[in-house]
Amino acid sequence: MSKRVLVISNMYPSRKNPTYGIFVRNQVEALRKKGLKIDIAVNRDNRGGKLNLLKKYGRWFLKTISKLPSGRKYDVVHAHYIFPSGLPALLFKKLFKTKLIVTSHGGDLDQMAKKSPLIRKMTGYILQEADHVIVVGEALKQEVTGNFGIPEQKVSVINMGVNRKVFAPIDAVKAKQELKLAPDRKHLLFVGNWIEAKGLRELIEAFQRLNVKREDLELHLLGSKKSEQFLEELEASIEQANEDRIHFHGPKDQKAVGKWMAAADVFVLPSYIEGFGLVALEAMSCHTPVVATDVGGLSYLLKDGTGVLVEPKSADSLEAGLEQTLSDESLRASMVEKGEQSAGENDEEVMLERIIDLYE
Template sequence: MYPTETAKSFGIFVKNQVEALRGRGLHVDVIAVTNPRTDKVNVLTKYILWLLRTLIHCVTKGRNYDVVHAHYVFPTGMLGLWYKKWWKAKLVVTAHGGDIDRMANKSGRIRQWTTTILREADHVIAVGHKLAEQIRNEFGVPEENVSVINMGVNRRIFQPLDKEEARKRCGIGEHEIPILFVGNIIRQKGLIELVEAFSKLKKEYPSVSLYLIGAKKDNAFYHELIHRVKEAEINDVHILDAMQQKDVAVWMAAAEMFVLPSHLEGFGLVALEAMSCHTPVVGSRVGGLAYLLGDGAGVLVEPGNPDSLFEGMKKLLDDAALRKQLVQKGEARAQENDQERIIDQILQLYDRV
């Protein structure tokens, strides 16, 4: 995945890493899918073209590379193996979560391919601790061949702003209490539960408003979500298109809380970005989010459970001292996961392989 002017958020975390590596003096070439559409014709077309482009590139220029870094295990890692087998390039694979939790379970053949890629790679990066455990335990990858390195937060973009000023820039009303979600508008992000929990919260806090920012990756689900909102007669739910990171950062700084009720999440980088903007986070107890928000850094709720989500959001609104604590702990998490520190770890890894 890689973003374009028309699909600004599509794989933006990969582009951020590429630009950071280039900033350290590395020569980085990118072969990626830039079309975010998920209908059958587009999926077949874009992946066939990507495969052919990679094959031609590997044959004509493959000998030029010291390291091939594949994001997502399958199918990207399989293409990365061409460079390793034909030209002896070192292969580093970053697993993001969906490639292990969903893609590897689509069929026995894909699971076998996933296992082959993980075992033959020179090193595997997992974006979260639970994901690393899965890779070691379920796929038999030696512990020394797996590192936990997330994508890192760009603190030059995601930084705290004066809330009043940020809300003016976003057009948020003076008396609103804005709650924010950022991510793809898909079922797996827990948006049905979020709307249900918000409806309940609205009865106790009439001033709350809900903003959902993201790409409408599943048109049928988007219309289902809209129908749920209308059917329940919930006011103040706003769905905005995906936007550039610098604009997302302003919305994060403006929000009273950030909510990420995902059913699964490899790391939850978007939650870390909110923490970097000094906005407290409510998130599901899944995958990397459980680690990121653990030890009092966020409010953890049960996935797929609107009542638990409501309680978590209410707890945060009711407790000013808790909000202050989460901002402080969130700042510490953001410092630990600053993109520049993450790039140092990746460069050390490249040297090691």
């Protein structure tokens, strides 16, 4: 008999914010396709600011609590993000003895738990009470077992997995043509939110310096702006010579992102923190070399020459890494080969089976 699952998440996509917590929805839909009965209690509002935060979390909390009367029908409650999602999830465990699984995606440990002693305490309590903890990367496992004292057998490293049908290697020349990208230029791609913590200041600085030497580069940024002010600051830092070389494209759906990744000559992810770095794995699945910072899950994902790791917050190191990747053909070929192997090991299908095992 298939399990009935309630998924609680403080991030989930909407028509207005199609990429907000997209990885949670992808997992939910993939599990439904495997026959699991899944209900959701999710927050789709990505607005910041204190007043908005109170409003959106208040609404989401009420929506979640409204599931309590039918709480007995759930075998498992699965919370994405330890805090705040783990709090309402804990109610189901306490009231109905429902099995509680929490997934840490990184931000909940790297940022949220550090906001106040109370949030850290709540995070620890939720981790202790959970029946099982999923983390998306090795560094997070060390944090959960080391800093929060959770027994190792209660923690599994299961990332969100890469959808190899969507992120597939297609002919780069053809992909460039379809996206109307200049065939005689090298195209660098970033996918993610346009925020400071993604290292975009350093990226634009490194790109501009490198393009002075090469003059054949273009940089494409796909994603959502979180702050008008930060985007204006980035645009103001673009020199006149590069105004037609740096492009802000806005958010794209998964299929379009897959095509952009296949078309790109290098994928770059200069984040300051990264729980796992699924987006880098997606690029590897499209046979595109990756240059990323040596932080969090990326340190593990790109080790042993699977990608080029650079120092975080350093435009110099990023520039050197990009230059090396663009100019060394044998290095690129080796990265593509190792990236393919890693994408195969982290196939979404493999990861889903591991989650279903935990539910059972």
